[in-house]
Amino acid sequence: MTPHADSVLRRLQGPCTQSVLTYYEMKGIETVRPEDVDAYKANYRCFTPGLQATDIMDAYTDWAQTYDATLCAGRYNGPEMAAEEIAARVEEHHRHCVRVLDVAAGTGKVGKELAKRGFTMIDALEPSEGMRNLLEDTGVYSYKYTEFLGLGENSVPDDTYDVVVIVGGMGEGHIPVSGIDDLIRITKPGGLVINVMRLEYLDYVEAYKDKLEPYMDLLHQKGWWQKVDRKVVPNYAFDKEGIIFIHRVL
Incomplete structure (x- = not known):
């Protein structure tokens, strides 16, 4: 595992992490800066493969109050x-x-x-x-x-x-x-x-x-x-x- 991957994985671990495989299953995360990993995780929750439309809408509703702060200018343009x-x-x-x-x-x-x-x-x-x-x-x-x-x-x-x-x-x-x-x-x-x-x-x-x-x-x-x-x-x-x-x- 590269130092960057190890750093990202440590950020992912915690009460919301289901397994070590989480890092590898989150497509595109390998190029994300460590300081943006939490925001990427929040975004990825709405783009996880296999979710139904109702699941995605619920995820967006849960995220709504912090969406603008998470996807701020510079991070999302x-x-x-x-x-x-x-x-x-x-x-x-x-x-x-x-x-x-x-x-x-x-x-x-x-x-x-x-x-x-x-x-x-x-x-x-x-x-x-x-x-x-x-x-x-x-x-x-x-x-x-x-x-x-x-x-x-x-x-x-x-x-x-x-x-x-x-x-x-x-x-x-x-x-x-x-x-x-x-x-x-x-x-x-x-x-x-x-x-x-x-x-x-x-x-x-x-x-x-x-x-x-x-x-x-x-x-x-x-x-x-x-x-x-x-x-x-x-x-x-x-x-x-x-x-x-x-x-x-x-």
């Missing part, structure tokens, strides 16, 4: 990255009339970043009750959906949003590949879908590996949407690379 991407594509004088849906909105980090940049028509989709309660405190969301994507019918109307953004909502047990169909359905023709996620999930999340990106490309070929950009970015979360997918619905 996805919301700011997404807001910058959106702002770069919408002229400042037009932002007040652009309708945005923040998918997997969590505690409202993305919405608050968008509000700083002049966006005022922001709705949220968030199935976790604990997270959704905190969205009320942000004061930036007009309407809040209690919905899942890709799991069947939901109440989000078709062709409604100029921009649909999802940050951190793609991961183990989270939005399935079929959720892409919903993202397209609820976006206006000509509108943007922006997905910001951890790059390594494309390599080891079985639901996405060799499936997510090929499916997005297939929909491009079918004329459902057009690929605008695909960029790998540094320091998305826990010093790990992120990937930003930007598509325009046709």
